[in-house]
Amino acid sequence: MKNAIVIGAGIGGLAAALRLRHQGYSVTIFEKNDYAGGKLHAIEKDGYRFDLGPSLFTLPHLVENLFALFPEEIIDFGYKSKAISFHYFWDDGTLFKASTDSSQFIEDASKVFKEEKSTIKKYLAKSKSKYELTKSLFLEKSLHKATTYFSLDTVKAIVHAPFLGLNNTLNDENSKFKNPKLTQLFNRYATYNGSSPYQTPGIMTMIPHLELGLGTYYPDGGMHRISQSLFELAQKVGVKFRFRESVTNITTSKNKVTGVETKNGSYLSDLVVSNMDIVPTYRNLMKDVPAPEKTLSQERSSSALIFYWGIDREFPELDLHNILFSEDYKTEFEHIFEHKTLAQDPTVYINITSKESSNDAPAGHENWFVMINAPGDYGQDWEQLVEESKKQIIAKIKKCLHVDISKHITTEYILTPQGIEKNTSSYRGALYGAASNNKFAAFLRHPNFNGKIKNLYHVGGSVHPGGGIPLCLLSAQITADLIQKEQ
Numbered sequence: 001m002k003n004a005i006v007i008g009a010g011i012g013g014l015a016a017a018l019r020l021r022h023q024g025y026s027v028t029i030f031e032k033n034d035y036a037g038g039k040l041h042a043i044e045k046d047g048y049r050f051d052l053g054p055s056l057f058t059l060p061h062l063v064e065n066l067f068a069l070f071p072e073e074i075i076d077f078g079y080k081s082k083a084i085s086f087h088y089f090w091d092d093g094t095l096f097k098a099s100t101d102s103s104q105f106i107e108d109a110s111k112v113f114k115e116e117k118s119t120i121k122k123y124l125a126k127s128k129s130k131y132e133l134t135k136s137l138f139l140e141k142s143l144h145k146a147t148t149y150f151s152l153d154t155v156k157a158i159v160h161a162p163f164l165g166l167n168n169t170l171n172d173e174n175s176k177f178k179n180p181k182l183t184q185l186f187n188r189y190a191t192y193n194g195s196s197p198y199q200t201p202g203i204m205t206m207i208p209h210l211e212l213g214l215g216t217y218y219p220d221g222g223m224h225r226i227s228q229s230l231f232e233l234a235q236k237v238g239v240k241f242r243f244r245e246s247v248t249n250i251t252t253s254k255n256k257v258t259g260v261e262t263k264n265g266s267y268l269s270d271l272v273v274s275n276m277d278i279v280p281t282y283r284n285l286m287k288d289v290p291a292p293e294k295t296l297s298q299e300r301s302s303s304a305l306i307f308y309w310g311i312d313r314e315f316p317e318l319d320l321h322n323i324l325f326s327e328d329y330k331t332e333f334e335h336i337f338e339h340k341t342l343a344q345d346p347t348v349y350i351n352i353t354s355k356e357s358s359n360d361a362p363a364g365h366e367n368w369f370v371m372i373n374a375p376g377d378y379g380q381d382w383e384q385l386v387e388e389s390k391k392q393i394i395a396k397i398k399k400c401l402h403v404d405i406s407k408h409i410t411t412e413y414i415l416t417p418q419g420i421e422k423n424t425s426s427y428r429g430a431l432y433g434a435a436s437n438n439k440f441a442a443f444l445r446h447p448n449f450n451g452k453i454k455n456l457y458h459v460g461g462s463v464h465p466g467g468g469i470p471l472c473l474l475s476a477q478i479t480a481d482l483i484q485k486e487q
């Protein structure tokens, strides 16, 4: 049996390991932490459960596809679809509850934002068409293999290139709405890949289709169940895990990978898949291999500052996902991407899983995950930024929800971009690898294979096709397909 080593048990590494196991490899995952899941992790604190990373679950079939590889194994993984994706709040008292039923969304958005129904309908239809035209080329195949370009799907995408909106920004596309609040609502989707709506190309108008067209879901037991159920499956099918064993070197001979080294010794392997962020993979594990500097110097995606708060009361006006919008979105993104700091009036995201799983908080309490978008770690004074932004977040909540939330916080845990980098080795604490702040970003992501070292592959949010749970799962699929063809 051939051996495969996977570096890292993030969602990308777990998915790659399962796919390789299915192809018949003997698979070992080396993970520096003592748990699987990487960013998809959770903690319990003072009677509250908090998902630490992702909170929004879309395209659940990509997880199910992994269970389907091993139909004989029964794993407890369920989820429900959400009728409302987000509750959106503005300082002036406007509240919009975004339905995941498109007719209802159009009806409600037209009433709240005084926008023509036909304009919203056309926008959602275009979002769907863009997604369907491009998913095969940009999301499901390697963009770095010539064969990808000899397909009908690619020809279709190229023919429709002017329609895709590559030459303008997401904000340009969304400024067609009369009401700036609706523009802001659709601009927010740039943050789903850690980018700025004022820089990311108009093709990103496809993202709302993922949430509003294909649905928003919540896994039974919380987001952590996604990584835990895949971990359980991997164990059942014989994937071996070596926790607390950081890979320190990828070993090669004559431009071919031979295995990995850790502080415990050397391990030989027929192939290696790195789920570690691509920048430290080159800088720390492949010091003797010339790094692709242009690829590695791509601007990183945004990071996040998160307060996990136990709250001693309930808020019926809030749902699972809630957004409290800033007054000046452009300034907010300029602060993040240009000034590498935080705006005075940030957009605040509040995720409350106890709305769905009552055991996540004591009775009558709620578990708040309060996040603002943040620049990566460039050596800022995070202690000071945490202190300032906590005050600003409390002020924002006061404006939108008319409550002094500071009086209701019973417990607190904080994660900064520095903490995210420390936990998972993600370069600068970026949530989604490289940002998509220019039209060439998709092509400049690192491929899923290594052009210099044979039998070395790459999966996860820092390589093609990008970050976020669905894209990480797709990266594992692309990688496994390449391995099947090439090995």
Ligand SMILES: Cc1cc2nc3c(=O)[nH]c(=O)nc-3n(C[C@H](O)[C@H](O)[C@H](O)COP(=O)(O)OP(=O)(O)OC[C@H]3O[C@@H](n4cnc5c(N)ncnc54)[C@H](O)[C@@H]3O)c2cc1C
Binding pocket: 007, 008, 009, 010, 011, 012, 013, 030, 031, 032, 033, 036, 037, 038, 039, 040, 052, 053, 054, 055, 056, 057, 245, 246, 247, 248, 275, 276, 277, 304, 306, 420, 423, 424, 425, 426, 431, 432, 459, 460, 461, 462, 467, 468, 469, 470, 472
């Ligand atoms: C706060 C936050 C909110 C987010 N929100 C969402 C969301 O709502 N929806 C969504 O889809 N996505 C979201 N994301 C993004 C999503 O979490 C990531 O894109 C995804 O989980 C990345 O998975 P990965 O497998 O690429 O990497 P990671 O999860 O970073 O895993 C990499 C693994 O490799 C290990 N590792 C690193 N170096 C070594 C080494 N040398 N040796 C051994 N092991 C090593 C790390 O410990 C880690 O376990 C969010 C992320 C964060 C942090």
